[in-house]
Every structure is written in structure tokens, then in C-alpha cells.
Amino acid sequence: MNKEVTQLFNQWQSGDQAVQEQLSQLIYQELHRLASFYMQKENQGHTLQATAIVNEVYIQLNNQNLNVNNRQHLFALVSNMMRRYLVNHAKTKLTQKRGGDWSKVEINSEVDGQQLNLEQLLDFDEALDELAKIDERKAQIIEQRYFGGRELEEIAIAFDISESTLHRDIKMAKIWLMEKMS
Template sequence: MPESTHVTRLLLDWRGGDAGALDDLLPLVYEELRGLARRHMAGESDGHTLQPTALVHEAWVRLVDADIAWQDRAHFFAAASRMMRRLLVDHARSKHRQKRGGGRARVTLQAADVVTPPIDLDILALDEALEALAAEDPRKARAVELRYFGGMNLEEIAEVTDVSIATVHRDIRMATAWLMSRLSDDPDGDAPA
């Protein structure tokens, strides 16, 4: 059985009440979760107090406790990515409160399919911009989140969001441009213009 089909089967069994499926699932998804955590942490400072392994473990605990009707492997990794982003944002907010703005965590938004050079920005500002985009256009926000934070390719995003690959590509380009514009207008002056 191909791994993606096996992961989907275990997720469905787990959702159906088979606690043993959860024990079988972790070894199949652990390395991919670590890669996802490394992508999320790539723009963080070297002295970041949260490490990728801890991010994976905290996300796993929260995913296990969450009441989610798992659909398939792609749905699981999209939820894991979103959970990791939430954990990093919560961590940054906590540090921000402790230091009153000093030592903010940094993250780089990079787009292989955007001509504009990447921007080095504050994860809190990025989270606020993503929330504003989600309020304006939830589909575009989800596509860009799955691409940059979830590490999904266009085909996987199209499958998860149930739209064409061309629509996903267009959504990501438009959302990235919108986010870059929004972040360049940062009132605190933290993001470069």
C-alpha cells in the first residue's frame, strides 16, 4: 500500500475510534512533521528558544487532542502546518509581551514563483497580515498558508482546496503580492519598504 494511502487509512481508522492506529501513524509521519517544523523555523533567529523537535511534539499533542474529522493525508499535514504556525505565533507573542517588543522572532517569506525579492519580516506582522487576508479572501489565505507554511506543491493544494491548479497558482501569486504590499506598509516600520 503506498504510504499516502496508508496514512489516510490510519487517519480514518483513528477517527473511527481505533486508538492503535494512532501508534502506527506517528512513525509514518514523524520525519515529514520534522521537515515541516524545520521549514517553519527556517527564518527564526539562531537563539530561538523553541526547537523544531519541540515544535513537532507540541503540535502532535494538540493534533491528537483536537476533534478533527480527518479526511486524508493532505488534510492532516495542512492541519499540522497551521498548528505549527499558531504555536510559533503564540510563542512570539509571549516573548513580545515579556520583552515589550525587543527580540521579536524573524521569519522570511520566500516565493519561488514571485519575481519580487523575499522580505525579512516579523512573524507577528505576518500573522496579522494573513488574518486580514483571510477576512478578505479565505481561499487565497489558505492557499498561501499551505504553500509557504505547509510546504505543499500546487497539485496538493488544488486537491485540498478543491480548485484547479491554475486557480491555486493565481491565488498564491495574488495573495503573496497582497501580503508583501501589506507588510511593506507596516506602521511600526519593522518591514522594509
């Protein structure tokens, strides 16, 4: 599907408006795949649905006048939008009145194999923002992998780095994030 999205995206960027509907459908399908990937890591009892995440991100994509350069840029934006949606969801859940039918939602970000609850997700988000100030590439890699569900090969291609460099970046970012969050 990646090659098809790239081809349609390039046609659309070249002014072929006839491919817009087909491109929109493929992007929606890819968003759903990414959201489903993320939701598979959720614990039972969570309140998020993959379709809700996809719909929100898709609406944001359509409502914003974004200047997207290529497929990699598009999915980097999508990863960031998914991250923001999940963080906002966590903030909303934490601001609800304690007690009643409020339940703790566990979110597994797979940061060094540790599962994060809502408060830890917010700490993770803050630490990721701080990492971006120090090393933007490492922060974007983590964001695209854990919030965007992108495959390692896709990320390496998007950043034009080898997979061994990607693994080193992920390892260093995880170490930095875990130290920051502890």
C-alpha cells in the same frame, strides 16, 4: 509517505484501531518534516527547535477531540496549529522585557522574498486573518505553504485546483498581503 498516511488514515476512520500507532508515528514524522522545512528558513540564533514545534502541535492534536475528514484536512489543521504556535512564540518574545539577553529572532516567511522579524510576523498574521475574511482559500493556501511547508502539488490537490490557478492565487495573495503590511 502521503499514500501510506492516506491508506492508514482511511483504515483508522473505518474503525481499524490496530493501525492507530503506525498512523501516529507517520503523522509525527510528517510533522517533523514540516517543522524542519520551516526551521531551515530561520536565521542563525533563533530560539525555536523543530522538535519543540512538533511536540507542541502533536500534543494539541492528541488533546483535542478533532473531527478530521481526510489527510488533507489533517494537514490543513496542522498548518494552522503551527502558525498559531509560531505567532504565540513571537508574541511571547516581544513581551519579554527589553534589553538583557533578549535577542531579535528573524523569521523568514518568504513572502515575496522578504524576511520578517517578530513584529512583522505578527503583522503578517493579522493581515492573513484579514485576507481570510475576504478570500478564505487564498489565506489557507498561504498558511499551508508558508506555515505548514506543504508542496505546491499537495496544495493544488487538496483544494482541487490546477497548479496554474494555485500560482495565481499565491501571487494575488502575496500582493494583497504586501500592500496590507506596507
